[in-house]
Amino acid sequence: MAAATGVKGEDRERAIAGWLFMSPTLLIFGVFIIIPILFALYFSLTDWNGISPPGEANFIGLKNFQELLIGGGIRQADFFKALKNTTYFALGVVPAQTALSLLLAVIVNQAWLRFKGFFRTTYYFPSITSSIAISLMFLFFYQKSGLINQVLGSLTFGRWEPIAWMADPRGLFHIILEALGVTIQNAPDFVKTEVLGLTIWDWISGPSIALMAIMIMNTWTTIGTMMVIFLAALQNVPGFVYEAAQIDGANAWTQFRRITLPLLRPTLFFVVTLGLIGTYQVFDQIYVMSGGGPAKTTLTVAYLVYRSGFTNSDMGMAAAIAILLFIIIFTLTMIQRRITGSEADA
Amino acid sequence: MSKKWFAMLVMMLVVALMLAACGGGGTETTAEPTADTSAAEPTEEMVEPTEEVAEPTEEMAEPTEEMAPTEEAAAPSGDVVELQLMGWSSSDAENVRLQEMVDTFNEQNPDIHVTLNQVxxxxxxxxxxxxxGAPPDVFYIDSFKLPDFVQAGSLMAIGDQLDDPDDFYPNLRGAFTMDDTFWCPPKDFSTLALQYNKDLFDAAGVEYPTPDWTWDDLQAAAEALTNADNGVYGMVLSPDMARWIAFLYQAGGAVTDEGFTTMTLDSPEAAQAMEFYLGLVTDGYAAQPSDLDSGWAGEAFGKGQAAMAMEGNWIVSYLNDQFPDLNWGVTELPAGPAGKATMSFTVCYGVPAAAAHPDESIRLANWLTGSEGMAAWAGLGLAMPTRASLSEGWLAQYPDLQPFLAGAEYSHPWQFRPGFQDVLDTLNAGLQQAFTGTYTADQVLSEAQEVGNDVLSNQ
Incomplete structure (x- = not known):
């Protein structure tokens, strides 16, 4: 503190006023955020079942984490299954939503575009609609004789074989491999080796049809928000930079690549971070649309937290998974920050 | 730099809250209830219904009074005990009837006032x-969930304080019996039976099913009724252990041995039941609801896309409401190689171990499942009375539902051991794979067998 040389009465008063102004926030932050997090941390080290009062829970050290990470039983298999699904989910959704929202933002930012307000509102609309309502609507779309199959059918002149999207546990890569003639029966033996509770064959399944259906919907609902963020950043790019580039003879693509993208880097980092956090925490759409099924192929880590706590009556395990999820997201964000580099700080 | 890092850490923590809140939920009250929960702590004691717990001792009643918000409201009027009855919300008809029953109970018992809380x-x-630490005084417990609650020491065993407990069907008492203790009285029950679409049977020229059908009859009929061009299947089957298990028992198999020491899904009977169940699907005579644009089997059956379904009593009011023109009938499930079997699904009225007013709570549970309450409840014609003495009157009122009631004699309870949710999840996941042809019957069973043995060995 600069005032350390001699604390004057005025400074102290200011400090007290500052803390007083902060106190409502600090109180709420402490009661509803810090304390629950500390509780979760504590419960992750207990065998609390979530039914009996928490005071009766036994302290069991790192046993929950041990069971989840190296236990070799159903807990480990479920956790890594959920992690696998969630990772496929993030790998599909984050790039798609980032690219699409950037594209939309660039389009609705064009000076020549008419009815800008209309397009901006339309694109943003899914983001402000209740995700429960959207999920229910998409459940109908994804039925076997639903809208999506019908559209695909007419686009392919009836050659599209309708599928019950939400009931199909087949993985994308498994389907591709099968088309290439590789199935579990004739695959080399090493794919049956178990790594972290799942066989290699399971690890490389790719997202299931059901999971992809949710991924498509999730992308659609999130691009609006991301678009608004990009749009705000785009409008901060001063026009004279483009004018100067035009004078230098840069075409539209070069301008985008050499000016827009570099200037958007901090925003890009922000959007990708938000996307990663959002996808690794996806819960409500799973809860409404699939409940983790079919065959646990839409089981995500956040949904597993809920299942463990309330369906399996193992709140200690649920807390442990939540802590692991936190560590995973934190690590991913740190790695991503390293990759995006120091420009993100600009 | 370090400030930014800290800010980011804080942001991540904020985001983690959503999940952490689940773990932290309800912890605010941890400090207070220690006084009364000590009564519930030693689980060994809880297993035996000791008087100590059941009796409304001074120490037990007092600290909880502060926690029950209803208590203050009752305090001025003196001696009226406020009770909360908690359950899930069912159909409108059931909700109305239950409220009427609660009103009747309140009238007959001026010293008790019950509030119905359907959540x-x-x-x-x-x-x-x-x-x-502030449980409702009486609440629903599904038989499948009972073992988890018993293991957690959350329940008071009230089975021996009920009027005429032997009048309850033995298999329903069994559904709420664990470790030789009868925990709570069954409120009603449903069994699985075979529903058939008469028009589709007539069109295909197939005789209506009868109670003496066998698996072969079922399969032959399903084959004859399947008309793939019209999108009609012989049967709608769910990839769900709660349906397949009826075939398991019909084949003479079981999920575990008598003493719950080991899983028995590796038996030839289990394999036979699984082969038969999956065979109906892979041969194309049966489809799962999602393949018929339906959320559940009842919907597919109501829409006429499947000629047969195997559901419980709940399908009756659903079909009457949603598909009033459907021309359908119901009969008992076919017999397997080992004879007849079906499943009974039931819910009981539980009283918590930490009950604030154990005597009054037990009186309420006893009345609701006693001859008067049970008659009023079952009189709706939806779920069936759990007391054998009431079955005749019920049957006279609802003769069409006889096949469901007949199942009471040979049904098996839907209840296993604590932690069996994992077995259910694993077997269902396997069935979902097998229905799309990616799993064999053997894979489905061996995975569930392995998980189940883990669950059993951890007890």
Missing amino acids: PEYDTALQTALAG
Whole structure:
């Protein structure tokens, strides 16, 4: 503190006023955020079942984490299954939503575009609609004789074989491999080796049809928000930079690549971070649309937290998974920050 | 730089809250209830219904009074005990009837005032209420969930304090019996039976099913009724252990041995039941609901896309409401190689171990499942009375539902051991794979067998 040389009465008063102004926030932050997090941390080290009062829970050290990470039983298999699904989910959704929202933002930012307000509102609309309502609507779309199959059918002149999207546990890569003639029966033996509770064959399944259906919907609902963020950043790019580039003879693509993208880097980092956090925490759409099924192929880590706590009556395990999820997201964000580099700080 | 890093850490923590809140939920009240929960702590004691717990001792009643918000309201009027009856919300007809029953009970018992609290997200709400130390006084417990509650020491065993407990069907008492203790009285029950679409049977020229059908009859009929061009299947089957298990028992198999020491899904009977069940699907005579644009089997059956379904009593009011023109009938499930078997699904009225007013709570549970309450409840014609003495009157009132009631004699309870949710999840996941042809019968069973043995060995 600069005032350390001699604390004057005025400074102290200011400090007290500052803390007083902060106190409502600090109180709420402490009661509803810090304390629950500390509780979760504590419960992750207990065998609390979530039914009996928490005071009766036994302290069991790192046993929950041990069971989840190296236990070799159903807990480990479920956790890594959920992690696998969630990772496929993030790998599909984050790039798609980032690219699409950037594209939309660039389009609705064009000076020549008419009815800008209309397009901006339309694109943003899914983001402000209740995700429960959207999920229910998409459940109908994804039925076997639903809208999506019908559209695909007419686009392919009836050659599209309708599928019950939400009931199909087949993985994308498994389907591709099968088309290439590789199935579990004739695959080399090493794919049956178990790594972290799942066989290699399971690890490389790719997202299931059901999971992809949710991924498509999730992308659609999130691009609006991301678009608004990009749009705000785009409008901060001063026009004279483009004018100067035009004078230098840069075409539209070069301008985008050499000016827009570099200037958007901090925003890009922000959007990708938000996307990663959002996808690794996806819960409500799973809860409404699939409940983790079919065959646990839409089981995500956040949904597993809920299942463990309330369906399996193992709140200690649920807390442990939540802590692991936190560590995973934190690590991913740190790695991503390293990759995006120091420009993100600009 | 370090400030930014800290800011980011804080942001991440904020985001993690959503999940952490689940773990922290209901912890605010942890400090207070220690006084009365000590009564519930030693689980060994809880297993035996000792008087100590059942009796409304001074120490037990007093600290909880502060926690029950209803208590203050009752305090001025003196001696009226406020009770909360918590359950999930069912159909409108059932909700109205239950409220009427509660009103009747309140009239007959001026010293007690019961409030009915029907909540959505029941499991979550009940669990937080129990963990928070302010449980409802009487609440629904599904038989499948009973072992978890018993293991957690959350329940008071009230089975021996009921009027004429032997009048309850033995298999329903069994559904709420664990470790030789009868925990709570069954409120009603449903069994699985075979529903058939008469028009589709007539069109295909197939004789209506009868109670003496066998698996072969079922398969032959399903084959004859399947008309793939019209999108009609012989049967709608769910990839769900709660349906397949009826075939398991019909084949003479079982999920575990008598003493719950080991899983028995590796038996030839289990394999036979699984082969038969999956065979109906892979041969194309049966389809799962999602392949018929339906959320559940009842919908597919109501829409006429499947000629047969195997559901419980709940399908009756659903079909009457949603498909009033459907021309359908119901009969008992076919017999397997080992004879007849079906499943009974039931719910009981539980009283928490930490009950604030154990005597009054037991009186309420006893009345609701006694001859008067049970008659009023079952009189709706939806679920069936759990007391054998009432079955005749019920049957006279609802003769069409006889096949469901007939199942009471040979049905098996839907109840296993604590932690069996994992077995259910694993077997269902396997069935879902097998229905799309990616798993064999053997894979489905061996995975569930392995998980189940883990669950059993951890007890």
